[in-house]
Amino acid sequence: MxxxxxxxxxxxxxxxxxxxxxxxxxxxxxxxxxxxxxxxxxxxxxxxxxxxxxxxxxxxxxxxxxxxxxxxxxxxxxxxxxxxxxxxxxxxxxxxxxxxxxxxxxxxxxxxxxxxxxxxxxxxxxxxxxxxxxxxxxxxxxxxxxxxxxxxxxxxxxxxxxxxxxxxxxxxxxxxxxxxxxxxxxxxxxxxxxxxxxxxxxxxxxxxxxxxxxxxxxxxxxxxxxxxxxxxxxPLVTTAGGTKFGKTEAGTVWLDPELTSPYRFYQFWLNTDDQDVVTYLKYFTWLPPEEVDALATLVETAPERREAQRTLAREVTRTVHGETALARAERASAVLFGGELGDLSLDELRDIFEDVPSAELPRAAFEGEGLGVVDLFAESGLASSKGEARRLVRSGGAYVNNVRVPDEQHRVTLEAAVEGQALVLRKGRKHYQLVWLR
The missing domain is CATH 3.40.50.620 (HUPs)
Structure with missing residues (x-):
């Protein structure tokens, strides 16, 4: 080795x-x-x-x-x-x-x-x-x-x-x-x-x-x-926006995973401004000049791909937290774009959907045969009515835990809840709702 x-x-x-x-x-x-x-x-x-x-x-x-x-x-x-x-x-x-x-x-x-x-x-x-x-x-x-x-x-x-x-x-x-x-x-x-x-x-x-x-x-x-x-x-590290490096709305970005989760850490680097990303690739990664130069070219020619930011986030997260934490951080990031929840923990779910609206529903409603998906979307508030919920399901735009709901008769049981406590609902591509089972 x-x-x-x-x-x-x-x-x-x-x-x-x-x-x-x-x-x-x-x-x-x-x-x-x-x-x-x-x-x-x-x-x-x-x-x-x-x-x-x-x-x-x-x-x-x-x-x-x-x-x-x-x-x-x-x-x-x-x-x-x-x-x-x-x-x-x-x-x-x-x-x-x-x-x-x-x-x-x-x-x-x-x-x-x-x-x-x-x-x-x-x-x-x-x-x-x-x-x-x-x-x-x-x-x-x-x-x-x-x-x-x-x-x-x-x-x-x-x-x-x-x-x-x-x-x-x-x-x-x-x-x-x-x-x-x-x-x-x-x-x-x-x-x-x-x-x-x-x-x-x-x-x-x-x-x-x-x-x-x-x-x-x-x-x-x-x-x-x-x-x-x-x-x-x-040089003192700065950001293009003039804010103090390492500070976010949530506070300081720490190296300790108990203070800043690997997912939040990964997201911090992923959100780097185009004006800063090449500088940070040089500062904080082991990438050689030829790779940094290639990424710098992509920043100029294809900024929408954000390849430099993804590389920066991967390299720094791997260096600080290791391969396993990087894999979980990338998987968690993919959830926001429709990726499967897989084995994500409740804490990781809280991290990912910290800024997403949430609702509480009685745990008892999901016992036995579970709660009908039309009722679930209406009672959670993600659909304004049962009628809208039915139309959403029929159009293929209703998701539970990022899995498309197959039909209006589908029922959701406790087994679907992450650690038996939470469900992730999605309407269309981007509208999420976190449902806590109390």
């Missing part, structure tokens, strides 16, 4: 330079000057930090996660730093106001969920460059204030810190910035220094709002260790 590493190596194709890979995928917003040459000639150890503000990462975290995974596939060594220490403080970067401080118990719970999710993307058993997950509370928790001020604080002037964009923006805001968050830059710089000393880490990556913090870390390594370190930041 093919190993993770073998599959990974195959997916990189002929591109042997990680920086070129990042650049082609549009992932380079800014980088230190020497980095392209370093990545072309050396194997490096690099890290990205993940803030444990929730028990799950969300789709906004996928770009840095994929960056670490791509780095490993090109032979470099990735470190995922889960901020158990800095998560107790809060990062002011990109924030208009200070976030509520989490308790140690909350951070510990969130850490466990994030560790499990990162393990899905990174290979911790690779022979030459195994990935590593570390918690910065391991060193920050043991650091005294006096030691921190003496060993780190003395290398940074207040002028230097005030010049950083994230700090300037917060100072100009109505709420200002607390001393707690003001020190975050130094804590992150110290993280980089510790990782450099312990693991030989010479590259930190992150979102473009992290540029100032990353440079603070390279400065600290230069001053204390006399060594060269590098930084690279990605």
């Amino acid at each position: 093919e190993t993770k590493t073998e599959r990974a190596t195959a997916s990189t194709g002929t591109r042997t330079n990680l920086y070129d890979e990042y650049a082609w995928r549009g992932m380079v917003y800014h980088a230190t000057p020497e980095l392209p040459e370093v990545l072309a000639c050396e194997k490096v150890t690099a890290y990205i930090g993940f803030d444990p503000t929730a028990r799950s990462l969300h789709v906004g975290s996928l770009l840095p996660i994929m960056a670490l995974a791509r780095l490993q596939r090109f032979g470099h060594t990735p470190i995922a730093v889960v901020g158990g220490g800095t998560g107790l403080i809060g990062d002011p970067s990109g924030k208009s106001q200070e976030r509520p401080l989490l308790t140690r118990a909350q951070v510990a719970e969130n850490l466990e969920g994030i560790r499990n999710q990162l393990a899905h993307f990174l290979d911790f058993d690779a022979v030459s460059n195994p990935a590593r997950i570390v918690n910065n509370l391991d060193w920050l928790g043991a650091l005294s204030l006096v030691d921190f001020l003496r060993d780190v604080g003395k290398y940074f002037t207040v002028n230097y810190m005030l010049a950083k964009e994230s700090v300037k923006r917060r100072i100009a805001s109505e709420d200002g910035i607390s001393y707690t968050e003001f020190t975050y830059m130094l804590l992150q710089a110290y993280d980089y220094y510790v990782l450099h000393e312990r693991y030989g880490c010479t590259l930190q990556m992150g979102g473009s709002d992290q540029w100032g913090n990353i440079l603070a870390g390279t400065d600290l390594i230069r001053r204390v260790a006399g060594a060269k370190a590098h930084g690279l930041v990605f």
Whole structure:
């Protein structure tokens, strides 16, 4: 059987330079000057930090996660730093106001969920460059204030810190910035220094709002260790419509299937705007340039097919949730277009028909010989009268669980209900009604 590493190596194709890979995928917003040459000639150890503000990462975290995974596939060594220490403080970067401080118990719970999710993307058993997950509370928790001020604080002037964009923006805001968050830059710089000393880490990556913090870390390594370190930041992911990426009317799109079901996750990507889909194919999938270019052509020549969106939804759902969840998500999506319900669960049915009108009918009516289909459509409200229901059945436009009703005498029993609790009625091609049996 093919190993993770073998599959990974195959997916990189002929591109042997990680920086070129990042650049082609549009992932380079800014980088230190020497980095392209370093990545072309050396194997490096690099890290990205993940803030444990929730028990799950969300789709906004996928770009840095994929960056670490791509780095490993090109032979470099990735470190995922889960901020158990800095998560107790809060990062002011990109924030208009200070976030509520989490308790140690909350951070510990969130850490466990994030560790499990990162393990899905990174290979911790690779022979030459195994990935590593570390918690910065391991060193920050043991650091005294006096030691921190003496060993780190003395290398940074207040002028230097005030010049950083994230700090300037917060100072100009109505709420200002607390001393707690003001020190975050130094804590992150110290993280980089510790990782450099312990693991030989010479590259930190992150979102473009992290540029100032990353440079603070390279400065600290230069001053204390006399060594060269590098930084690279990605563009902040946006949508063509100007909305925040990863946000929907229903809220945040999470990687945890208990918070965002695989069906909803699949639908999120399927609904990507034509203006965004090629960018997202580059960011979030392993597809090579020739396949992305072919899909980009279809976006221009046959946008109604939405082949790029379907490919994006399939690839990302498979990567995050696996083949089985992808198959169920695709089958659930097909239900809205007349596909069979098959073995879909009640929870999946709720997901699919969340925005569809519903009605309640007494469970007893379906016992024994069941309820006549004409009565069912009329009493559920999908047909305005028994007469309309009869005409609907005669014309072949009445469906129960996406199966055409054969005749007016057809009866529906409890056996037809999903988990004995729900029926899906359809009138014509698109008009659905969910019936709950109470």
